[in-house]
Amino acid sequence: MVAIAALAVGTQASALAATDQEPRPRNLAAGLGYSWSQAPDAAYPDDGRELTDGHYGSLDRNDPAWVGHTKGETREVVIDLGSRKSVSRIDAHFLQDWPASSILVPLTVSMYVSQDSKSWALLAHKSTQLLWGDGPPRDETYFWDGVVDGFPDRNDEGTMAYARYVKVMFSVHTRASQLLDEVEVLGFDGRTKQAATPRPDHTAYLTPGTSTAGISDLALLYNGHYESGKGNWTKDRIIPYLEYVDTAGRPVEQLFDGVLYLGLRTPEGRDFGSGSTTLSDWMWYLNKTFAAQGDLEQLNEAAGQVANDLGKPGLRTKVVLMIPDPGESLTDFGDVDGDGVTEDVNESSVGREQAVANREKIVRWWIDTVETRWANAGYTHLKLSGLYWLSEQISVSASGPETLRRVSAAAHDNGHKLFWIPHFLAYKSYMWSDVGIDAAAFQPNYFFEDMSAERIEDASAIAKRYGMGVEVEFDERMLTDDVFRDRYITYLNGGVKYGYMKSAFLAYYQGNDAVLQAANSSDPRQRVLYDWLHEFVRGTYRPQSTG
Known part of the structure; x- marks a missing residue:
């Protein structure tokens, strides 16, 4: 009887414990079909169920569980959950095998x-976080977790997203394949x-205005060292950039x-x-750019001539000047504050906090x-309108975003806008506004x-998705x-087709x-x-044929 009573008590306790347990989320996408923006x-x-069949691939690209994409535009896969459900987490699992299999x-x-699968x-x-690199x-696994990540706008309360459709998008490399085997959508019915x-996004290009210091069309003039001397700008070389001249x-x-x-x-x-230059290099550039008849004085004279030519005596050309990247490796950058101690930006040498502080010190000295x-x-004919962060991606190091936040703060403390032109495969380019x-x-x-x-088309869509402008790129080879x-011509035609000619802040890379x-x-x-x-800058360009 004692044993039976004890068993009864134990059974009752187990039942109570089970009742008190939190319900566990299930994979809402298990076994469901989905649609691709582009076929694998x-x-x-x-086969239409590879990503939701619960079968994870081995670390072998030949495992049939892997689904692959190579080249082309950003891929999208959309899963219809059948009805609105409470989504707590989304996982997407990918393979890397570089360089052996170019994955x-x-x-x-x-x-x-x-x-509604529209908004x-x-x-x-x-x-x-794995990063690209050689190895086995x-x-x-890339994931969104409602408890950890929340919602981007920070205005919605809750830790789950109530929705019917789930979309996973991923970038595609031009010379490598991307392989994934499973997408899990964890959560609860109802x-x-x-x-x-969550509030639907309103994607749009960055438009000219306060954030661009009023600049609509920014011409890149490279004035570093060239054996040919093409980095030395003169008044006559600059004028056709500031004003359109006829034949x-x-x-x-x-212009x-x-x-x-x-x-x-x-x-x-x-x-x-690249973070390899030192104080003496930075001084060389300053001396060259600010010389009595240097690049800025030549720009000033050209701007004065243009103001006179156009009958606009008050016209001043807006100027943006670069901030070189102090990098993360140098232990002997040079002494910028005269305290007799060279600036060390290497975290392994002075620790992360001090290294970031030293990078900030160098940037503030530069500004x-x-x-x-x-x-x-x-x-008299120029206006210093902003500063430009030269490195084209956010550093992959843990301190990379914090360094850029310090750079942004330094620019803003001095009343300047901070400009940036990341390359197509730039790391964390989407967080540009988050770092200031x-x-x-x-x-x-x-x-x-x-x-x-x-x-x-893909770059235009990414620019709108991230809220950026677009760089129009060409060089002397087009001649x-x-x-x-x-x-x-394809860039110019794209400006009309995808709307960036009239709707976006634009930068122009032109080689030299x-x-x-x-x-x-x-x-x-x-x-x-x-x-x-000229027509493109004015917004009157009409698409031309190619080939």
């Missing part, structure tokens, strides 16, 4: 939910107390309303954007020096590689090579002086490239 590669096919995990995976609410952009096969309906050399109207001076190389070949020299020069950058233009990078014109001429060469050319086929650019 034939080498890594999908990389995506740079970025984005997760969205929707009530989508962002849950998270997630960057790879590895895997990575609506729980913790579930909220007789007569001024017609303003670019902003100029970005930036240097890539020192005379010794060190790169200002103060730029402002002092600018004030002393007294440029004011104006960003996204690089399609279509001009530089053999790829489908889909890249322009003599039909392949590059067509790529240039492609615009100047086109403007001065007596060959009508070259000269028309300058004329089309």
Whole structure:
């Protein structure tokens, strides 16, 4: 009898414990079908249930569980849960096998939910933590977790997303495949107390305005060291950028309303954007740029001439100047504050906190020096409108975002907007505004590689998704090579087709002086490239044929 009584008590206690346990989320996507924005590669096919069948692939690309995509636009997979449910977590699992099998995990995976599969609410952009690199096969799971990540707008209460549709998007590399095997959507049927309906996103380009310091069209003029001397700008070389001149050399109207001076190389070949330059290199660039007859004085004289030509004596050209990247490796940058101690930006040497503080000290010294020299020069036809972060991606180190927040704060403390132009595969480019950058233009990078014109569409969509402007890219090769001429035209045509010609803040990469060469050319086929650019800046360009 005692044993039976004890058993009864134990059974009752177990029942109470089971009643008190929190219900566990289930995989709401298990066994469901889904739709792809673009069919997977034939080498890594999908039977329509591969991502939801619960079968994870081994670290072998030949495992049939893997579904693959190569080249082309950003991929989207949409899962219809059948009805609105409470989503607590989304997982997407990918393979990396580089370089042996040319497989990389995506740079970025984005997760969205929707009530109608038309209006989508962002849950998270997630960057790879595994990072790209050589090694044996590895895997990575990208996830959104409502408790950990919450909602991007921070205005919705709740830790679950109440929605019917789930979308997972991931970037595709131009020279590697992306393989995934499972997408899990964890949560509960119906609506729980913790579930909220996220607000749909309104995607749009960054438009010219306060955040761009009023600049609509920013011309990049490279004034670092070149053996040819093309980094040394003169008044006459600059004028065709500031005003459109006709075939007789007569001024017609303003062209670019902003100029970005930036240097890539020192005379010794060190790169200002890689964190390898030291104080002496930075001083060389300052001395060159601010010399009595240096690059800024030449720009000032050109701007004065343009103001006179156009009958606008009060016109001042807006100028953006670069901030070189102090990097994360140097232990002996140089002494910027005269305390007798060289600045050390290496975390393994001085620790993360001190390294970040030293990077900030260097940047603040740079900004103060730029402002002092600018004030002393007294440029009457120029306006210092902003500063430009030269590195084209956020550092992959843990301190990368914090360093950029310090840089942004330094720029803002001195009353300047901070500009940025990340490349297409830039790490964490989506978080540009989170780290304090004011104006960003996204690089399609279509001009530089053999790829489908889909890249322009994809880059335009990414720019809108991230709220950026767009960089129009070309160089001197367009003048003599039909392949590059067509790529240039594709950028201009894309501006009309995808709306960035009239609706976005634009930056213009032109190699060194492609615009100047086109403007001065007596060959009508070259000269028309300058004329089309003028029409594009005005917003009147009409698409041209290629091929």
